[in-house]
Amino acid sequence: MTNKTWIITGTSTGFGKSLATLLAKKPDVNLVATARNPEKLAYLDEFDHGQIKKLTLDVTNQSEIDAVVKETQSAFGSIDVLVNNAGIGYFGTFEESDRETVKYMFDVNVWGLVDMTRAVLPAMRQQKSGVIVNFSSIGGLFSFPTLSFYHGTKFAVEGISESLAKEVTDFNIKVMLIEPSGFRTDWAGRSSEKALPKIEDYQQFEKFIEGNAEGAHHEAGDPDKAAAIIYDQVTDHAADLPLRLPLGKFASDTAIQKYTASLAQFEKLHDLSASADQPE
Numbered sequence: 001m002t003n004k005t006w007i008i009t010g011t012s013t014g015f016g017k018s019l020a021t022l023l024a025k026k027p028d029v030n031l032v033a034t035a036r037n038p039e040k041l042a043y044l045d046e047f048d049h050g051q052i053k054k055l056t057l058d059v060t061n062q063s064e065i066d067a068v069v070k071e072t073q074s075a076f077g078s079i080d081v082l083v084n085n086a087g088i089g090y091f092g093t094f095e096e097s098d099r100e101t102v103k104y105m106f107d108v109n110v111w112g113l114v115d116m117t118r119a120v121l122p123a124m125r126q127q128k129s130g131v132i133v134n135f136s137s138i139g140g141l142f143s144f145p146t147l148s149f150y151h152g153t154k155f156a157v158e159g160i161s162e163s164l165a166k167e168v169t170d171f172n173i174k175v176m177l178i179e180p181s182g183f184r185t186d187w188a189g190r191s192s193e194k195a196l197p198k199i200e201d202y203q204q205f206e207k208f209i210e211g212n213a214e215g216a217h218h219e220a221g222d223p224d225k226a227a228a229i230i231y232d233q234v235t236d237h238a239a240d241l242p243l244r245l246p247l248g249k250f251a252s253d254t255a256i257q258k259y260t261a262s263l264a265q266f267e268k269l270h271d272l273s274a275s276a277d278q279p280e
């Protein structure tokens with residue numbers, strides 16, 4: 001059996017590290033583990049027998065993206081799975097969020113994912129196979145206060161991925177969105193800036209932001225279990241890969257509640273909605 005080659009972004013900590021660790025132990029996987037600082041990838045060395053590449057990648061840097069794709073192809077030939085995992089957060093009310101900082105979050109969470117995907121698609125189209133795993137969030141389906149711009153990035157990832165999936169289906173390229181609820185990674189801690197409300201009217205949200213910061217690494221979700229589920233879906237369920245995969249009980253419950261309520265609302269509004277068309 002020929003090895004499958006996986007590229008993962010953001011493997012220094014969290015989901016990326018869990019998935020990279022799992023893949024590093026597989027006998028039939030070539031792993032391209034990337035990080036802004038590859039020195040953080042020393043944890044992979046004990047598993048490396050020539051099937052692992054540790055490469056520098058800031059997903060906002062196009063020349064690093066191009067270099068990763070080139071090095072992957074020259075080392076391993078094909079690119080079978082891309083996992084767009086790298087991402088950051090930002091807590092702050094809509095009115096008070098810092099424009100430059102949340103724009104940078106869009107650069108990482110949306111444009112980084114887009115540019116990585118565009119860089120691998122020519123190879124996947126040519127080989128007529130591939131899987132693109134895009135980290136969204138339950139926050140790509142459902143919103144909380146103080147996360148408006150984070151939700152903006154993840155709702156963008158959802159729409160982009162859904163449309164892309166329809167464009168590449170004929171080339172046997174699958175797209176899967178991962179929608180976790182809270183997991184024990186660095187996301188709610190060091191990877192999310194917190195802008196506590198300064199405007200008196202928004203003081204009620206301070207506790208929510210502080211609670212998230214304090215709850216970091218105590219969330220219900222286990223990133224190692226998430227990694228095992230993602231690996232299993234991609235390798236054993238590739239033929240019927242779900243476009244959306246909520247991970248964690250809260251994510252699943254929230255997705256079901258949101259879509260159930262939305263369905264009831266759309267049905268209630270159906271005649272009114274349809275009445276806006278020209279008569280046939």
Ligand SMILES: NC(=O)c1ccc[n+]([C@@H]2O[C@H](COP(=O)([O-])OP(=O)(O)OC[C@H]3O[C@@H](n4cnc5c(N)ncnc54)[C@H](OP(=O)(O)O)[C@@H]3O)[C@@H](O)[C@H]2O)c1
Pocket residue numbers: 009010011012013014015016035036037040057058059060085086087088089108112135136137138139179180181182183184185186187188190191219
């Ligand atoms: N944990 C959760 O509860 C949760 C829930 C829903 C969705 N998610 C999503 O899961 C994904 C992974 O996050 P995580 O939870 O595993 O958090 P994490 O432990 O903080 O990991 C984030 C990773 O992204 C990397 N990264 C940040 N900016 C980058 C950039 N410009 N270029 C390349 N890599 C960059 C970080 O690298 P450095 O070490 O260099 O900072 C780190 O490896 C994110 O997309 C996040 O939005 C997380």
